[in-house]
Amino acid sequence: xxxxxxxxxxxxxxxxxxxxxxxxxxxxxxxxxxxxxxxxxxxxxxxxxxxxxxxxxxxxxxxxxxxxxxxxxxxxxxxxxxxxxxxxxxxxxxxxxxxxxxxxxxxxxxxxxxxxxxxxxxxxxxxxxxxxxxxxxxxxxxxxxxxxxxxxxxxxxxxxxx
Amino acid sequence: xxxxxxxxxxxxxxxxxxxxxxxxxxxxxxxxxxxxxxxxxxxxxxxxxxxxxxxxxxxxxxxxxxxxxxxxxxxxxxxxxxxxxxxxxxxxxxxxxxxxxxxxxxxxxxxxxxxxxxxxxxxxxxxxxxxxxxxxxxxxxxxxxxxxxxxxxxxxxxxxxxxxxxxxxxxxxxxxxxxxxxxxxxxxxxxxxxxxxxxxxxxxxxxxxxxxxxxxxxxxxxxxxxxxxxxxxxxxxxxxxxxxxxxxxxxxxxxxxxxxxxxxxxxxxxxxxxxxxxxxxxxxxxxxxxxxxxxxxxxxxxxxxxxxxxxxxxxxxxxxxxxxxxxxxxxxxxxxxxxxxxxxxxxxxxxxxxxxxxxxxxxxxxxxxxxxxxxxxxxxxxxxxxxxxxxxxxxxxxxxxxxxxxxxxxxxxxxxxxxxxxxxxxxxxxxxxxxxxxxxxxxxxxxxxxxxxxxxxxxxxxxxxxxxxxxxxxxxxxxxxxxxxxxxxxxxxxxxxxxxxxxxxxxxxxxxxxxxxxxxxxxxxxxxxxxxxxxxxxxxxxxxxxxxxxxxxxxxxxxxxxxxxxxxxxxxxxxxxxxxxxxxxxxxxxxxxxxxxxxxxxxxxxxxxxxxxxxxxxxxxxxxxxxxxxxxxxxxxxxxxxxxxxxxxxxxxxxxxxxxxxxxxxxxxxxxxxxxxxxxxxxxxxxxxxxxxxxxxxxxxxxxxxxxxxxxxxxxxxxxxxxxxxxxxxxxxxxxxxxxx
Ligand code: FES
Ligand code: FES
Numbered sequence: 001x002x003x004x005x006x007x008x009x010x011x012x013x014x015x016x017x018x019x020x021x022x023x024x025x026x027x028x029x030x031x032x033x034x035x036x037x038x039x040x041x042x043x044x045x046x047x048x049x050x051x052x053x054x055x056x057x058x059x060x061x062x063x064x065x066x067x068x069x070x071x072x073x074x075x076x077x078x079x080x081x082x083x084x085x086x087x088x089x090x091x092x093x094x095x096x097x098x099x100x101x102x103x104x105x106x107x108x109x110x111x112x113x114x115x116x117x118x119x120x121x122x123x124x125x126x127x128x129x130x131x132x133x134x135x136x137x138x139x140x141x142x143x144x145x146x147x148x149x150x151x152x153x154x155x156x157x158x159x160x161x162x
Numbered sequence: 163x164x165x166x167x168x169x170x171x172x173x174x175x176x177x178x179x180x181x182x183x184x185x186x187x188x189x190x191x192x193x194x195x196x197x198x199x200x201x202x203x204x205x206x207x208x209x210x211x212x213x214x215x216x217x218x219x220x221x222x223x224x225x226x227x228x229x230x231x232x233x234x235x236x237x238x239x240x241x242x243x244x245x246x247x248x249x250x251x252x253x254x255x256x257x258x259x260x261x262x263x264x265x266x267x268x269x270x271x272x273x274x275x276x277x278x279x280x281x282x283x284x285x286x287x288x289x290x291x292x293x294x295x296x297x298x299x300x301x302x303x304x305x306x307x308x309x310x311x312x313x314x315x316x317x318x319x320x321x322x323x324x325x326x327x328x329x330x331x332x333x334x335x336x337x338x339x340x341x342x343x344x345x346x347x348x349x350x351x352x353x354x355x356x357x358x359x360x361x362x363x364x365x366x367x368x369x370x371x372x373x374x375x376x377x378x379x380x381x382x383x384x385x386x387x388x389x390x391x392x393x394x395x396x397x398x399x400x401x402x403x404x405x406x407x408x409x410x411x412x413x414x415x416x417x418x419x420x421x422x423x424x425x426x427x428x429x430x431x432x433x434x435x436x437x438x439x440x441x442x443x444x445x446x447x448x449x450x451x452x453x454x455x456x457x458x459x460x461x462x463x464x465x466x467x468x469x470x471x472x473x474x475x476x477x478x479x480x481x482x483x484x485x486x487x488x489x490x491x492x493x494x495x496x497x498x499x500x501x502x503x504x505x506x507x508x509x510x511x512x513x514x515x516x517x518x519x520x521x522x523x524x525x526x527x528x529x530x531x532x533x534x535x536x537x538x539x540x541x542x543x544x545x546x547x548x549x550x551x552x553x554x555x556x557x558x559x560x561x562x563x564x565x566x567x568x569x570x571x572x573x574x575x576x577x578x579x580x581x582x583x584x585x586x587x588x589x590x591x592x593x594x595x596x597x598x599x600x601x602x603x604x605x606x607x608x609x610x611x612x613x614x615x616x617x618x619x620x621x622x623x624x625x626x627x628x629x630x631x632x633x634x635x636x637x638x639x640x641x642x643x644x645x646x647x648x649x650x651x652x653x654x655x656x657x658x659x660x661x662x663x664x665x666x667x668x669x670x671x672x673x674x675x676x677x678x679x680x681x682x683x684x685x686x687x688x689x690x691x692x693x694x695x696x697x698x699x700x701x702x703x704x705x706x707x708x709x710x711x712x713x714x715x716x717x718x719x720x721x722x723x724x725x726x727x728x729x730x731x732x733x734x735x736x737x738x739x740x741x742x743x744x745x746x747x748x749x750x751x752x753x754x755x756x757x758x759x760x761x762x763x764x765x766x767x768x769x770x771x772x773x774x775x776x777x778x779x780x781x782x783x784x785x786x787x788x789x790x791x792x793x794x795x796x797x798x799x800x801x802x803x804x805x806x807x808x809x810x811x812x813x814x815x816x817x818x819x820x821x822x823x824x825x826x827x828x829x830x831x832x833x834x835x836x837x838x839x840x841x842x843x844x845x846x847x848x849x850x851x852x853x854x855x856x857x858x859x860x861x862x863x864x865x866x867x868x869x870x871x872x873x874x875x876x877x878x879x880x881x882x883x884x885x886x887x888x889x890x891x892x893x894x895x896x897x898x899x900x901x902x903x
Contacts, residue, residue: 017280017282019282020282024281024282027193028195028281031195032186033186033189033190033193033195034185034186034187035186036190036353036354036403037192037355037433038353038354038355038436038832039436039831039832040435040436041436041831041832041833043436043831043832043833044353044436044832046353073186074184074185074186075185075186075187077185078185083181083184083185087184087185090180090184091176091177091180091181091184092176094176094177094796094797094799094800096180096183096184097404097632097633097634097800097801097804098352098353098354098401098402098403098404098405098631098632099179099182099183099184099188099401099403099632100190100352100353100354100403100404101353102183102184103184103186106184122841124840125840125841125843126840126841128840129839129840129841129842130839131839131840132353132832132837132839133353133840134350134351134352134353134404134406134837135353135404135632135800135804136803136804136805136806136807136808136838136843137800137803137804138803138807138838138839138840138843139803139843139845139846140800140803141840142840
C-alpha cells in the first residue's frame, strides 16, 4: 500500500505491507532508529512519538492508519542543532542511564506539556507512567519535566510545534 | 603529577554521551540497518523437557520472501564440546548449546531460526513452524521440590561456613526468632531486548553489533562456537540499553545471528521479543531460613542462615547469599549453608547485586524481627553488634564508614522521631511505616587494560573494551583522562564497546570503575612519562632534571609545578619527531591485600498504606552509601537512585510466576511482570558518606552499581511491618498478602 508520512517535516512516500507498524516503518523503512522498541505490545512507551502533536505508542499503530499525518520523532526535536528544552533538561538532570527509554520519555514529556494537564509533581508522575524506565531514572525525569514546565509558565508561550 | 589534580574528579559532570542519547543518535544493537540485511525470528520450544522429533518447515518456507529456517538438523557446523560454549562468567556445568541437538532442556529454548528478507515475513513464517516433540515429565515446581536441595560445592565455592556452636547457643539464649523468607523468580527486563546484527564480511570473518555487557566475552564465545580465530571476530556494543546482569553471558540471539549470516553469506539481524526475554537467565527463586538468638541487651548469640535456591539441570548457578551477616554482625556461633535444587529450567544468572540483594533481604528482615523480639530499636541492635572485622576471612576492612552511613542516614530521615510501636504512626487514613536495613557489597577489581593517545594539538583518545550499560563508563573514562592529561573534557574521546580495544572484563559487579579506571590511570601515567622524556630532549630544556612528580600537564603543555617554566605539547612532540603519544597499560588488583574490601549502606524507608485497599506506597527513601571515592557524584547518585527503584520493584512488584503444568514462566510481558513506573517512585535521597581508602586501589574507588539495591527491599518490608503489624515474608508484598488475615 502507498502511504505518505510527514516525518519531522519531510514528506515520505512509502509502499508498505498493510500490517507494518508505524514503529517498524520508522526504524526499518525510514532508518529513524531513535524511536525504540521495548515490547511491541503497547506496554512500555519506548516507542512513543508525536502524531499531529499527540503522543502515541507507535508499536500499536499501523503506518497505513497515519497516511498524511504529521509525525515528530526524537530526531525531529532539536532545531538546527539546538536541543529542545526537554532534551537539555534531561541531560542537566541526568534523567537517563542506558538511554533506551529516553526518546520515548522525551516525546512523551513534550506531549504531556502540550496537553497542559500536569500541574503537580504527582500529576507528572501519573501522566508519565506509560513510559517505563528500567534504569529507574524516574526522580530525575520528573525533575527535568518540572523544570521545563516551570520555565514555560514563567515565560511567554513559544510559537511553533513541539 | 604523581598526585592527581582534581579538576574533574569528584565534580558533578553530565554524561558525555548525553547528547547522543537525547537526540536518538545513539544506535543500539538491532539498529544497524546495514545493506542487504536479512531478519531472523526465533521459534522457542513449547515443552520443558524431551526431544524434538520433527520440525515442519514447509509451510514457513513457502512464504514469499523467506530465506531459510535453521534448526538442529539444518545448520552450519557448530562446536560439539560443551566447554566451547563456556564464557567468562559461566557457572560450573555444561553450558546450553543453541540449535545443537534435539534435546529440550527448558521451555522457551530456541528450536528454530526463521530468516526472511523482511522482519514481518520472518515473524509470520515463524508462526507456521510446527514442532513434534517426544515429551518427558518435567520438574519445575520449586516450592514442591526444594526439599531435594543439596549443598553443591564446586571450585571450592559452596559458601557454607561454620564457627562456634550455633545450635547450642541458640537453645540457651533468651531472645530467639526462627523465620523463613521467600523471593520469587525475577527477570531483569532491560528496556532494550537482546539483539544482534551480524555483519557478513567473508567466510572467515564476522562483525556483530550485539547487546552485551562484555564484548570480548562474546568475541571469545563466537570464536569458540564457530571454530574461528579470535581476531576474525569483532563484537561492537557502543550503546547497551540496560543489562542488570542479563548481558554478562552471551545470549542465544548472538550465535543464531552469526550462524545464519555464515550460512546465508549475508548480514542477519536477530532480536528477541519481550516474551523471549523471559526465556533467558533470571534471578533464582529462593527460600531462606534463619534462626537468630540474642542476649537481652541485643548482643547476637547465634546466627543460622540457610539458603535454598534453584538452578538448571545443566549448570550450578550460585552466588554468595549467606556470608554477609558475618561481615556485618559480630557473632561467635554461626552456621551458614547454601543448597541448590535442579529444575528443568534455564540457568539463572546474575541480576543486580546477585547474592547480596537476596541474602540481605532475609538477613535484614530477620534482624528487624530480632530487634522487636528483644524490645530494642532496630538501629541500636545493629550498632551494638557492629563488626570491625570480616569474620569469614578474619581480616580487617580497608575502610568501613558504615557507622557514618547509619548516623547520617538516620539524621536525614528523622529516625529518632520514630515511634517503635507498629501501627502507631498515621497520616490521615493511612498507616505510616518507617523501616531500615543495611546494605553491603564486595568492592572488587579485575585485571583490565586501556590505551591513551595524546596528540600534539591536545586532543586525547582513551579506549578499553569495556561497556557502558548505563552507569556512565564513557563519562568516567573521559573525566579520568582529562584530569590526568590536563585537557578539557571536550577534547577527550572515549571509546568502548568494541572487542578489538584493549582487554577489559565484562561490565558488572560494580567493578568497572576500579578495574578500567585504574587501567586508564596507568595508561595516562605512561603518556605523562613519555611526554616528560621528550620535553627533556629539547636542547637546554627548562624541564631538565625534573621528575614526574615535579611536573603537571596542562592544556598547553607540560609545566613545572614550582618553577614557572613549561614545554608546549607541540615542542615536546617535535623533539621526538612525532605528532602523538600512544600508550597502553593495564592494572590488576592487589591479590596479597591483608584487608577485606566492601561497600556499605544504610537504607531508611517510609511507606504509607491505606489498609482498606492494601496498596503500599514508598513515599520516602534515604540511602546513605559509603563507597570510597566518588568520581562523579551526579552519575553515582543516579546509580543509587536506579538501584533503589529496582529495590522498590523487588519489594512490591516483581514476580515471574511458573505454570508448572507446562513447566514454563507464564508471566512473560511487561503488563503481567510489574516493574516500578514513575507513579510508584517518590522522594529518594542519596547521601555519599566521606570514605577515604588508600589501600583498595590507586583511585580509592569501590563502585556503586549494586549497593543501591542491597537492603532496599528489606527496609521497605520492615516499614510495612511497622505500619501494619504484619510480617510479609514472601516477596513481593502485594495487596492480597496484606489483606489476608
Ligand atoms: S514498544 Fe511500543 S509500547 Fe513498548
Ligand atoms: S534510561 Fe535505561 S531504561 Fe530508562
